[in-house]
Amino acid sequence: MLGTTPIKVFLCAAGLLFCPPAMAQEAAQEPAHEPxxxxxxxxxxxxxxxxxxxxxxxxxxxxxxxxxxxxxxxxxxxxxxxxxxxxxxxxxxxxxxxxxxxxxxxxxxxxxxxxxxxxxxxxxxxxxxxxxxxxxxxxxxxxxxxxxxxxxxxxxxxxxxxxxxxxxxxxxxxxxxxxxxxxxxxxxxxxxxxxxxxxxxxxxxxxxxxxxxxxxxxxKVGLEARIYHFSREEAFLYGIFAVLVALIFGWLVSVLFRKG
Amino acid sequence: MNIYLPVAEISINIFVLLGLGGAVGILSGLFGVGGGFLMTPMLIFLGIPPAVAVATEANQIVASSVSGALAHWRRGNVDITMGVMLLIGGVIGSSGGVWLFAILREIGQLDLVIRLSYVVFLGIIGALMFVESIRTYLRRRQNKLPERRRHYWIHGLPFKMKFRKSGLYVSALLPIGIGAAVGILAAIMGVGGGFIMVPAMIYLLGMPTIMVVGTSLFQIIFVTANVTVLQAVNNYTVDIVLAFFLLLGGIIGAQIGAQMATKVKSESLRIFLSLIVLGVCLKLGFDLVVTPADLYSLSAGAE
The missing domain is CATH 2.60.40.1930 (Macroglobulin (MG2) domain)
Structure with missing residues (x-):
């Protein structure tokens, strides 16, 4: 990117104060082909x-x-x-x-x-x-x-x-x-x-x-990403899901460990 | 073996989580306490952000209170009418609590309020338990049942209701008020609140002791479920992976604890539990008072 317009970029970099930000951006995005x-x-x-x-x-x-x-x-x-x-x-x-x-x-x-x-x-x-x-x-x-x-x-x-x-x-x-x-x-x-x-x-x-x-x-990928996105994008359903998992867990425990 | 917690956004050893769930599970099986008031501070000590610790612990309590409540339900020890009144208050209190939670988080005082609440409540409970257990240990004689049905100003409150199962005729405002106070604690501290509700139901309402635990567990299921959903929606702080491993450890621990309870004298162990509670309280209090190594803290966003 410097190869094509080195002077422009240097002027811009050195004289930051009088250089419009748009120009700096334009310079930064210019593709370079110089070998x-x-x-x-x-x-x-x-x-x-x-x-x-x-x-x-x-x-x-x-x-x-x-x-x-x-x-x-x-x-x-x-x-x-x-x-x-x-x-x-x-x-x-x-x-x-x-x-x-x-x-x-x-x-x-x-x-x-x-x-x-x-x-x-x-x-x-x-x-x-x-x-x-x-x-x-x-x-x-x-x-x-x-x-x-x-x-x-x-x-x-x-x-x-x-x-x-x-x-x-x-x-x-x-x-x-x-x-x-x-x-x-x-x-x-x-x-x-x-x-x-x-x-x-x-x-x-x-x-x-x-x-x-x-x-x-x-x-984030895999299960980790799914859980994270679920918690952010479908927060209400995620909350309901968390409660349901806990309810089922608790119920299973009381059935499995029931006395007598 | 480490696992990356998707909401807490930290990597933590699975066996540490299972061990913590198990240890707190043993205590709750042994003493019949919920364990939320020990689990949340322990999670904070492990480096889980306090906001995530509180909300996730509420999720875990849903599970442990369901299995407890079902056991009492089978024995017919749940007063549904009373439970519903406590629940009405609980939903109001916990919804307000989650709202307060979000505000405190925004102004950067949430961690402080969580820690302070723990210092105050653990200090009171630990001290009361310690004194009580020393007394029973020394005297070794049957406790007198608490005096009930004394007449206070609370019996002059309006909206009186009949609670047939408990044989009470008191103002509905009482259980609603108790439920609301406990609901706020559930939202801010990530506890079920049994440690406040049970004495309040015995001493303030004059409920028969046999009905108290099952009825309070009934309320705790729905209040912590409400907290879990509201925290998930408003603060994105419920970590389902964290809750899962704590639950798994907790189930195993609670069974071990229940087995142990049949073999050992629980009065002498109560001293031990009260010392744990006081120890956790002192550690939290010490951290607030001692000059921190780092005076600055960072948080993303704001303004």
Whole structure:
């Protein structure tokens, strides 16, 4: 995608302020045909969660173009997230002040050939591409002048890291004979479902010279998916079903274990 | 062997669930208690979200109360008229409770209210049981039957009704009120509420003790069924897979407990049960008072 209109994208990335978002989107969606571009693929484009799901491992691999370094970002669907701070009231800890952030990824992992700071990429680019836990620019839905945004956004990131849903430090990316790259990203059992995006950035001399994106779908399948969808889409019938199962169970027990 | 719970959205060991169901089942078989008031906190300790623990436990109680109620029904120990009045209150109370549950969840205070309710109720019940069991243990003599039919202001209430099976003539507002209070607890705490309803029926209504357990179980079936459906519709918190494994463990446990009850002296074991109840209460209370390792919590959505 960069091959066709590199100048346009770079201008847009560098001068984010005067660039209309529509233009950035258009650039991002443009297909690329340049042979020197970075190429990426996944061992599996679809991960299935069933009743036995204990987590998974996503293999990302590809070929670099002219770049020296590779950064891989795996990002789950965005959603709103509320951070609540406990406060001590009358001796017990109660949820007090809260802040709701928009566009928080449900999963976020970064993998790189070496520490990102060592690559010398301009901070504006990292912010623009949202590379790094502290580069996502989490914004509250309703800003509260009495509360420090950074306090709550830091807590948000810490929590996600503790849940295994954000990476603390980049996962290593292996570069083989300078051109083939490969990395494996762990997906824990509490990973969310939906369409994830795998974005690969190619870096040379502190500049992002190529990028590529490919989707990953994580969905519930089998009995697990049926039960989940039943509970969400036919909630009333699901409730009735749950009660009926319990009634039959209870009745069977009283018949089977009847005394005398 | 792990299983992924579709609604709780966590992966958990099957044998832990069966073991927990079994352990609580043994206690309920041994002492004739419902067990919801122990199961829900245990599920919370295991890491199941409190909202899911409460709603799923209501689903499990439907099953255990049906088998209990049927046994009493066969012996003719269910006062249907009284049961229906308790149920009218129970449906009102539990529906209101589920509505309150959804509001508390939205403002982020649900976990606190669930935990606080448990600390208060387990503390009271555990302490009462402990004192009572120590007393019977020391005295080893027959308890005097509770004094009944004293005249309080409650006997002046309107809408008096005849309850032939229990031989009572009291205001219908009384069982409706008791049922409503218990219904709220069923929705918020995931319990049947027998531990409140049984003493209330004996002391407030003056019902014959023999009718009390069967009649309260009759009410509990329908109130917990109502809670299960309403929780499923409003909060999506009923996990049928979780309920299934707890039920399976619970059935086996309850049979073992009932066998044990015929062989051991239950008075001395009551001290043990009261200590478990107090222990769970202290653990929940301690968690509320001690400075948490993490002051922040996350929840999806809101606003």
């Amino acid at each position: 020197d571009d970075v190429i990426v693929d996944l061992a599996d484009h679809s991960i299935e969660i069933d009743l036995g799901f204990k987590g998974s491992n996503l293999l990302v691999f590809g070929v670099t173009g002219d770049g020296d370094d590779i950064i891989v970002v795996l990002r789950g669907p965005d959603r709103r997230e509320t951070v609540r701070r406990k406060e001590r009231i009358g001796g017990i800890w109660i949820n007090g002040s809260s802040m709701t952030f928009r566009d928080v990824p449900s999963f976020y992992a970064v993998a790189a050939t070496r520490p990102i700071l060592d690559m010398g990429i301009d901070a504006d680019f990292l912010d623009y591409y949202q590379i790094g836990n502290d580069r996502m620019g989490f914004a509250p839905v309703r800003p509260d002048p009495g509360l420090a945004v950074s306090e709550f956004s830091d807590a948000l990131v810490d929590h996600r890291v503790a849940q295994g849903l954000f990476t603390q430090d980049p996962i290593p990316v292996k570069l083989i004979s300078g051109r083939l790259f490969r990395t494996a990203i762990d997906l824990p059992s509490n990973v969310s479902t939906g369409t994830f995006s795998v974005r690969v950035y190619e870096v040379k001399d502190g500049k992002i010279i190529g990028r590529r994106q490919t989707p990953l779908s994580i969905k």
